[in-house]
Amino acid sequence: MKHQQSGFTLVEIAIVLVIIGLLLGGVLKGQELINSAKAKSYAQDFRTIQSALYGFQDRYKGIPGDLAGANTKINGATLATGTLGDGKIDGVWDTVTATNESCLAWQHLRLAGFLAGNTINDCTTGSAYLQTNADGGRIGISSTMHITGMTGSYNICSDGVLGKIAKQLDTQLDDGVSNTGSFRIIVRATAPAASGAAVVPSATLPDDSTPYTVCLSF
Numbered sequence: 001m002k003h004q005q006s007g008f009t010l011v012e013i014a015i016v017l018v019i020i021g022l023l024l025g026g027v028l029k030g031q032e033l034i035n036s037a038k039a040k041s042y043a044q045d046f047r048t049i050q051s052a053l054y055g056f057q058d059r060y061k062g063i064p065g066d067l068a069g070a071n072t073k074i075n076g077a078t079l080a081t082g083t084l085g086d087g088k089i090d091g092v093w094d095t096v097t098a099t100n101e102s103c104l105a106w107q108h109l110r111l112a113g114f115l116a117g118n119t120i121n122d123c124t125t126g127s128a129y130l131q132t133n134a135d136g137g138r139i140g141i142s143s144t145m146h147i148t149g150m151t152g153s154y155n156i157c158s159d160g161v162l163g164k165i166a167k168q169l170d171t172q173l174d175d176g177v178s179n180t181g182s183f184r185i186i187v188r189a190t191a192p193a194a195s196g197a198a199v200v201p202s203a204t205l206p207d208d209s210t211p212y213t214v215c216l217s218f
Contacts, residue, residue, distance in 0.1 A: 065105030093140030152217030163206030
């Protein structure tokens with residue numbers, strides 16, 4: 001007795017292929033929406049921190065971290081070491097030193113009510129005090145940033161940003177060119193910059209899947 005071997009018809013195969021195509025399209029579209037949302041979140045970080053700094057300056061006539069007499073003007077604030085009241089935020093953006101102005105800037109902004117977050121200043125790696133972005137990368141602020149052609153009194157940097165999102169940010173916030181303007185996509189030899197590693201502008205468009213540090217000057 002012969003058994004008839006059956007298989008998929010062309011119509012059935014076509015339906016399966018259409019379904020697979022729709023699923024892949026949905027996944028890709030979903031990833032695109034996620035990346036777009038992250039880019040907006042990163043951009044909002046920059047805008048929020050700028051607004052907080054200007055609001056702080058307007059209220060206290062000084063800069064967070066650099067404010068002379070911060071320990072008497074803001075309840076619970078710690079006074080930074082170094083030159084205070086010169087209008088600069090001393091220390092690298094990713095400092096690991098708790099008494100640096102670039103570390104204490106976050107405490108001052110939070111205690112003053114301009115930002116939310118932990119107020120026990122601890123800038124060591126992994127600390128709950130650190131300001132972070134949507135992917136958990138560190139955010140820092142400083143006046144100590146030496147990139148050729150990059151001007152401004154302050155620099156906000158955000159770490160661990162994928163190249164494809166960094167490019168979106170550059171278009172949203174600046175000129176869309178990675179190594180010109182007020183927004184730069186940079187690479188570092190080692191991390192953190194507090195170790196003395198040079199900060200170098202990326203001369204070419206960044207690789208989409210590689211994480212970078214992005215910095216905005218203002």
